[in-house]
Amino acid sequence: MLAYAARRLAAVLPTLLIIITVAFVVIRMAPGGPFDAEQSLPPEVKANLERAYGLDQPLIRQYWRYLAGVAHGDFGPSMKYRDLPVSTLIAQGLPVSLTLGLCALLLALGVGLPLGTWAALRRRSALDHGIMGFTVLGVALPSFVTGPLLVLIFGVSLGWLPVAGLEGADPRYLILPVVTLALPLVAYIARLVRSSLIEVLQTDFIRAARARGLGERRVIWRHALPPAMLPVVSYLGPATAYLVTGSLVVETVFGLPGSGRYLVEGAINRDYTLVMGMVIVYGLITLLCNLAADLIQGVLDPRIAHA
Amino acid sequence: MPEKQASVSRGFWKDGWQRLRVNRGALIAGGIIALVALLALLGPAVLGIRYDSLDWEHLAVSPQWTGPHFLGTDRLGRDLLVRTLYGVRISLLIGLLASAVSLIIGIAWGAVAGYRGGRTDELMMRAVDVLYSLPYLFIVIILMTLFDRGSLIVLFIAIGAVGWLTIARIVRGQTLSLMRTEFIEAAQAFGVGPGALIRRHILPNLSGTIIAYATLAIPQMILFESFLSFLGLGVQEPLPSLGNLINDGAREMQSAAWMLLVPAGFLVVLLVCFSIVGDALRDALDPRERAA
Secondary structure, eight states: OHHHHHHHHHHHHHHHHHHHHHHHHHHHHSSSOTTSSOTTOOHHHHHHHHHHTTTTSOHHHHHHHHHHHHHTTOOOBOSSSTTOBHHHHHHHHHHHHHHHHHHHHHHHHHHHHHHHHHHHHTTTSHHHHHHHHHHHHHHHSOHHHHHHHHIIIIIIISOOSOOSOOOTTOTHHHHHHHHHHHHHHHHHHHHHHHHHHHHHHTSHHHHHHHHTTOOHHHIIIIIIHHHHTHHHHHHHHHHHHHHHHHHHHHHHHHTOOOSHHHHHHHHHHTOHHHHHHHHHHHHHHHHHHHHHHHHHHHHHOHHHHHO | OOOOOOSSOOOHHHHHHHHHHHOHHHHHHHHHHHHHHHHHHHHHHHHTOOTTOOOTTSSSOOOOTTSSOTTOBOTTOOBHHHHHHHHHHHHHHHHHHHHHHHHHHHHHHHHHHHHHOHHHHHHHHHHHHHHHHSOHHHHHHHHHHHSOTTOHHHHHHHHHHHSOHHHHHHHHHHHHHHHTSHHHHHHHHTTOOHHHIIIIIIHHHHHHHHHHHHHHHHHHHHHHHHHHHHHTSSSOTTSOOHHHHHHHHHHHTTTOTHHHHHHHHHHHHHHHHHHHHHHHHHHHHOHHHHTO
8 A cells, every 4th residue: 555655656746747848849939028018118028028037048048937936935035916926826826725625525525425326325216317407507507607607697686695705704695606616516415425335235245245245324324335435436536636726717707716717817827827827836736636536446445556 | 327218119200309309398498599600601791791890970879670780889989789780700610610629529539549548548538538627728828828919710629629528538438338339249240441441430439429519519518618708819800709798897886887788798698509409418318317
């Protein structure tokens, strides 16, 4: 298990380095620079600006300088928000984004697992069909549709919840964003649990457990559910990738001051350093979550670690 | 592979069609897609309104049965029905083209990896794994910064370029198992070269699986396009797309809910119908799913 963990951990750094390198090269190859919008700039001023940001240096030197900075947690200055380092910008928004993502994940597990289990235990009943119908919609509806629709219903028509924004630590502002972000995950997890639980319930060891006279409750909780959870655990990796992209939409829809919007804004403004910082931070988050999911899976199912 | 043989086999495609025909939901969904596509193709011409023509006498009017704007207009007096139908056109176009791009890359990659096997296979699939672990959005955002935003060609290449991973995995797995069959061995013994072997013997055997997954890829591509356009990274104004129409609608929804509901409705109907048809096709044509 330890060797497996070390192997997985060792794969994170090279992958991160690949992300940084590819993003760096591709973004620098892009036509148009961050100072293009200000066309009135005299050439001398533009040259000075480029020198100040190190853009006049050879690409390879810029790359090494950047790598050294990143290793120290310095992503350089933003090229659009003057005077603000990228790390400060991201650090301001990240707590909001992380809270959003974590709450959505917990909600998805808290609702998706029981729903899927329930549907599997009452297979082919009206309840099962109802839950499955809901999950078809939940998977198919993108969050940029459900978000505005939820706001329309609960914010505008009923007036129960605030429409957008974030005021202090008032949790009511987070309810709709978290629900929007969690909805597809709830649906997907419910489907995963349902199908894997149905499969597990048909195996011989469940029949053996029943033959030994164990109560139905004990059969399900002790014997059927743990192995049925495995697909959910392996889905946690892709789920975090979904949460990262989903948070971009949700932060846009609800006007939340998270860090996701910097990725989009930076791409539109060609703010090299901001996009790079975001790609690295979000890439690292995704990689670490994938790693965590792999390790949990390895603990639950030793066959994986020894493969 | 535990495959339950139908009592009377009429060949692969006929069998598949038989299974599909019984699935009434899939047929209805397919019909709805055809209807929406037809509407999108002919609707704007029949209504005689351009997607960017402004009607100063009807600014932000709500839907009305008497016309001329059946589903209302936006703040600039542009007809919402026509704009939405144009958006559907773009969505379908990008869905089809991006799926085609991702299918071509995915099939080539998977077939070569599965055919060569060994080290080549391991290396190629490792690359797929690495790409899988990145949030695909990063790659597209980077590609969209690199080229002109708003260029449709760049858009579908960018979307297609990240959508090929799943199909590559599937094709590779199936090719690997086909490579162990006797008829491939026989073909090799007759001296059929690698290119011809893949084209004439392997790909035809995968066509069912490929069609099923292509149908499932289309809604993902449509979703992806509207997602990018929603964020302002995809199709640019004044060209409408379901994504940027929904974005506009979301901003206006407090006073004009129809601006959100019309494009959102079309998008949801398309997505749901495509995934129903795709699931049904997979059940009907993918032999691995049949045993279940």
